[in-house]
Amino acid sequence: MKMSEGVEWAVHCLSVLAVVPPGRTLPARVLADFHGVPAAYLSKHMQRLAKADIVESVSGPRGGFRLKASASEVSLLDVVEAVDGSEPAFRCTEIRQRGPSALDPRCYKKPCGIARAFAKADAAWREALRSVTLDRLVEDLGANVHPDQIARGAQWLEDQLS
Amino acid sequence: MKMSEGVEWAVHCLSVLAVVPPGRTLPARVLADFHGVPAAYLSKHMQRLAKADIVESVSGPRGGFRLKASASEVSLLDVVEAVDGSEPAFRCTEIRQRGPSALDPRCYKKPCGIARAFAKADAAWREALRSVTLDRLVEDLGANVHPDQIARGAQWLEDQLS
DNA sequence: GTCCCTATACTCGGATAGCAAGTGTCCGAGTATAGGCGG
DNA sequence: CCGCCTATACTCGGACACTTGCTATCCGAGTATAGGGAC
Secondary structure, eight states, X not given: OOOOHHHHHHHHXXXXXXXXXXXXXXXXXXXXXXXXXXXXXXHHXXXXXXXXXXXXXXXXXXOEEEESSOTTSOBHHHHHHHHHOSXXXXXXXXXXXXXXXXXXXXXXXXXXXXXXXXXXXXXXXXXXXXXXXXXXXXXXXXXXXXXXXXXXXXXXXXXXXX | OOOOHHHHHHHHXXXXXXXXXXXXXXXXXXXXXXHTSOHHHHHHHHHHHHHTTSEEEEOSTTOEEEESSOGGGOBHHHHHHHHHOXXXXXXXXXXGGSSTTOOOGGGOOSOOHHHHHHHHHHHHHHHHHHTOBHHHHHHHHHHHSOHXXXXXXXXXHHHHHO
């Protein structure tokens, strides 16, 4: 049970988009080089974010991606669901309705205890991700990332856009 | 990000093993027919449970699987980790250490904020699964499953073992 | 000098291969049983 | 009649194909820009 690697990339990219001047666009190529990941593949994930209205895309020269919503309105859960899909990890296939002791399907209106237990765990996981917003992550970056890296990253981005 | 289907099968099988007389063994073939799933594939998952010391296996005629630990000591988390592996869904690949602004690896001792957020969500998910034990699930079965199905299931199991 | 037009280069977006992991199946090693044989 | 021995059949356990979905890549449609030319 592993999450798509693209989720990690997406969150990092959104963190970068959140700190550049508002409205400024960064092309997928620059974001990919900045993180050392394949540009073409990252592009696919950015498209997912665009479809979820988390970022918006601008075509042509000087184009790229920029945040569409406020950084305080984007949660980690939003990003996970946009990139990795919103289906729960555990999918009940109702095997209780199969086999020799099965009854009429009408008898199974309530989800079984196993499915309910997993749904509860899934809800707790989602709630934890929902409580972390993008601006909170950016705040953490400012506090914990070495100032040298922040400076070098900002300088590199400047050089790319010139 | 989807969990192995075998987890659902394993939990259902363990619920059955928990209600048959203690010490009695049920072969994978019977458990598979009872749930209407492929016997050979279920066998693979039962082997995982055996390696995790959740069940123990008995070879030869009259053999099969039976619970090794008490039903109150087996949690859903134990089953998930036995069947699906214990690695967290989100694996940080440290992409912050890549790209043009990366510093010396010595500068990255603390996990990044993103990894910490996902770890927290993962911990909440695991804690929810840890709090649900097998005997609790069996209790729920007795309360919510139609008595007819319980009777038919018990009868069918009797017929198989005779 | 100013405006317009065109060619350019750069962007996203979706369509196309490659690969790893989960899914599904099969056969062999080992063992308790059941029946037959000898005492 | 009782005990032992052997052949049997049934079990788990691991080794072997197949399919799905993630990973990775490429190329085409569309657009803002930059430069050149006309006025």
